[in-house]
Amino acid sequence: MLIINPTAGRERAKYHKDALKAQLETMFDFVELRQTEKAGDATAWAKEASLAGFHAVFSMGGDGTLNETINGLAQANRPINFGFIPLGTVNDLARALRIPLHPEAAIAMLKHCRTTKVDIARANDCYFVNTIAAGIMPEAVGHVSIEQKTRLGPLAYFLTGIKALQNHQTSLFKIETDDGKMIYRSPLLIAMLTSSVGSFRNIAPQARVDDGKIWLAVFKDFTYLDLLKLVPEFLAGAPLSSEYMTLMTTTRAKIAIVDDHPLSTNMDGDEGPAFPLDLEVLPSFLTVYVPDTPDAARPHAFPLNIPGIP
Numbered sequence: 001m002l003i004i005n006p007t008a009g010r011e012r013a014k015y016h017k018d019a020l021k022a023q024l025e026t027m028f029d030f031v032e033l034r035q036t037e038k039a040g041d042a043t044a045w046a047k048e049a050s051l052a053g054f055h056a057v058f059s060m061g062g063d064g065t066l067n068e069t070i071n072g073l074a075q076a077n078r079p080i081n082f083g084f085i086p087l088g089t090v091n092d093l094a095r096a097l098r099i100p101l102h103p104e105a106a107i108a109m110l111k112h113c114r115t116t117k118v119d120i121a122r123a124n125d126c127y128f129v130n131t132i133a134a135g136i137m138p139e140a141v142g143h144v145s146i147e148q149k150t151r152l153g154p155l156a157y158f159l160t161g162i163k164a165l166q167n168h169q170t171s172l173f174k175i176e177t178d179d180g181k182m183i184y185r186s187p188l189l190i191a192m193l194t195s196s197v198g199s200f201r202n203i204a205p206q207a208r209v210d211d212g213k214i215w216l217a218v219f220k221d222f223t224y225l226d227l228l229k230l231v232p233e234f235l236a237g238a239p240l241s242s243e244y245m246t247l248m249t250t251t252r253a254k255i256a257i258v259d260d261h262p263l264s265t266n267m268d269g270d271e272g273p274a275f276p277l278d279l280e281v282l283p284s285f286l287t288v289y290v291p292d293t294p295d296a297a298r299p300h301a302f303p304l305n306i307p308g309i310p
């Protein structure tokens with residue numbers, strides 16, 4: 001089954017859907033193409049395909065479409081292959097798996113592909129494949145406009161987030177992991193499964209898509225001087241030091257907000273479930289089509305995130 005979001009990535013799917021279907025017809029006996037009409041379609045159809053015993057589900061769209069499709073596969077909980085053609089602004093999973101960010105190249109990649117295992121995680125009754133984040137920064141990036149995304153690419157999220165961090169709004173988080181209970185006051189908390197977060201690789205560069213771990217970063221409050229020092233280093237690809245965050249790994253986490261200030265979450269780029277969060281990794285749940293090169297699951301070496309350059 002091929003699920004396409006015709007509105008994703010500034011409606012670019014129409015230019016690529018025929019080539020993708022034709023490529024898939026060389027790989028499978030039968031390809032059913034469906035185009036989403038609303039939120040929830042990709043989840044329902046991926047689940048339907050999985051329960052019906054389809055060999056594979058492919059999706060073409062941004063991170064929202066990817067997340068919806070994965071939720072359908074997780075709800076069905078059957079063995080099935082998964083492939084995707086990125087059309088969005090950030091495309092963290094594609095970056096982490098070295099799937100080309102240009103649709104034509106990603107379709108061509110399917111001529112010489114293999115499958116690899118990828119972890120997903122459950123957050124309450126939803127699933128994610130990249131990140132779940134909470135704090136002033138993810139709340140702000142939820143309001144980035146299509147114009148900003150078009151003009152600046154992933155930098156639109158970064159600049160909006162940095163601006164928001166200057167508000168110094170923090171929350172008191174109670175975190176229970178494999179290592180025990182902790183309390184942190186923090187402006188930003190990110191749980192990650194891959195090394196690519198908002199297209200950057202500085203937070204948990206060691207994370208592997210199949211390491212069976214949730215990487216949890218709890219940030220310290222940033223002063224103006226911290227930001228001045230940090231931003232150029234961050235943009236140049238330097239890993240973030242423990243001076244600015246506590247980084248831990250776990251297979252489960254329960255996270256609650258202790259103070260009264262309500263906070264929403266952002267999951268794979270869209271609004272996520274509400275606190276308290278119950279996180280659990282599902283190791284190697286997905287079997288994903290990736291380039292047939294030995295280093296396919298390694299991160300890109302290129303550290304700078306220049307809009308339009310993968």
Ligand SMILES: Nc1ncnc2c1ncn2[C@@H]1O[C@H](COP(=O)(O)OP(=O)(O)OP(=O)(O)O)[C@@H](O)[C@H]1O
Pocket residue numbers: 005006007008009010036037038039040061062063064065066068087088089090091149269270
């Ligand atoms: N036909 C449709 N019309 C409007 N919205 C749709 C339609 N089909 C799906 N959607 C919704 O569009 C949302 C956004 O899609 P997606 O994130 O894939 O694209 P995008 O916003 O262009 O990508 P990015 O955020 O990475 O730039 C999805 O979460 C989905 O619920």
